[in-house]
Amino acid sequence: MVIETFNLTKQYDGKGGCVDINLSVKEGEVFGFLGPNGAGKSTLVKTLVGLLRPTGGSARVLGRPLGDIRAMGKIGYLPENFRYHDWMTGLEVMRFHAELYKIPRPAERISELLELVGLSGHEKKKVAGYSKGMQQRLGLAVALLADPALVFLDEPTSALDPVGRIEVREIIRDLKKKGKTVFLNSHLLSEVEMVCDRVAVINRGRIIACGDLKDLLFENSALTVKIGSPAEGLIEELKKIALQVKLQEDILTIKVAKRDDIPLIAKVIVQSETPLYELKMEGVSLEELFVNLVRGGKAIDNGDKVHL
Numbered sequence: 094m095v096i097e098t099f100n101l102t103k104q105y106d107g108k109g110g111c112v113d114i115n116l117s118v119k120e121g122e123v124f125g126f127l128g129p130n131g132a133g134k135s136t137l138v139k140t141l142v143g144l145l146r147p148t149g150g151s152a153r154v155l156g157r158p159l160g161d162i163r164a165m166g167k168i169g170y171l172p173e174n175f176r177y178h179d180w181m182t183g184l185e186v187m188r189f190h191a192e193l194y195k196i197p198r199p200a201e202r203i204s205e206l207l208e209l210v211g212l213s214g215h216e217k218k219k220v221a222g223y224s225k226g227m228q229q230r231l232g233l234a235v236a237l238l239a240d241p242a243l244v245f246l247d248e249p250t251s252a253l254d255p256v257g258r259i260e261v262r263e264i265i266r267d268l269k270k271k272g273k274t275v276f277l278n279s280h281l282l283s284e285v286e287m288v289c290d291r292v293a294v295i296n297r298g299r300i301i302a303c304g305d306l307k308d309l310l311f312e313n314s315a316l317t318v319k320i321g322s323p324a325e326g327l328i329e330e331l332k333k334i335a336l337q338v339k340l341q342e343d344i345l346t347i348k349v350a351k352r353d354d355i356p357l358i359a360k361v362i363v364q365s366e367t368p369l370y371e372l373k374m375e376g377v378s379l380e381e382l383f384v385n386l387v388r389g390g391k392a393i394d395n396g397d398k399v400h401l
């Protein structure tokens with residue numbers, strides 16, 4: 094595991110922050126960390142990168158305890174609200190951080206990264222003259238300077254235009270291809286849906302859902318089946334396979350535990366000689382799931398916390 098936390102807690106004078114966080118993030122995955130404003134996302138990230146000391150619990154990052162200097166050298170971090178010295182040029186900011194990281198042949202690495210984030214040609218301009226999006230691109234380049242094994246990106250695209258967002262998505266995918274682990278905080282759920290393998294949702298400092306993104310979305314989807322008059326005993330038969338079966342007029346709404354149960358459901362209906370007119374999976378988007386979870390809706394049936 095690249096990140097493992099054990100009841101990790103960081104509160105400010107006993108309030109706010111994040112509480113009893115138990116998470117594990119595997120090597121090479123893109124992990125999405127979601128939550129509404131003030132939920133505790135940045136607090137957890139700052140604690141994991143060693144900027145804040147936990148007030149409870151413990152964690153291991155890259156196999157080392159929190160704050161261990163050997164692990165910190167392999168971590169890249171793009172904070173949510175950062176400001177570089179605006180009297181420096183982009184190139185100077187990069188050189189400064191390269192020195193801190195003691196990067197061998199920094200000139201080569203710096204120009205490669207400025208190219209990657211689309212700042213080539215702007216490196217000699219002062220940061221004061223950079224747009225918000227350019228500053229965010231510079232922040233991303235700094236986060237990637239040391240070729241980190243683990244990258245924390247806190248709202249990496251908040252200031253970017255649509256093209257910039259696509260570019261960052263490509264950078265994230267490329268990092269994954271290279272076997273790097275990405276921990277992504279973002280409010281842009283469609284973006285998270287496109288790049289993340291697993292997600293956790295935090296609300297009021299506590300994790301309320303965590304799991305494989307595809308499974309989480311599947312669990313919260315339902316099969317809708319348009320049928321004629323149901324044969325005797327059909328609903329009972331379906332209940333043996335499905336998690337939940339509801340019949341309203343001629344529409345059956347069925348929740349299944351796994352994809353392979355769908356053809357089974359169709360078979361049972363057909364074999365019962367009930368007319369079957371239509372069968373489709375009504376999926377939820379991550380946005381719908383998120384809103385349901387955060388508002389305490391019934392998005393998830395088996396308790397208020399899911400671990401897959």
Ligand SMILES: Nc1ncnc2c1ncn2[C@@H]1O[C@H](COP(=O)(O)OP(=O)(O)OP(=O)(O)O)[C@@H](O)[C@H]1O
Pocket residue numbers: 105108109110111128129130131132133134135136137173
């Ligand atoms: N330095 C601090 N001192 C006191 N309380 C803090 C401090 N930093 C954060 N908090 C509180 O801890 C809680 C979590 O804040 P945090 O910034 O971690 O949330 P977040 O999920 O990153 O929010 P956002 O999406 O708005 O950036 C909030 O209630 C916040 O007010």
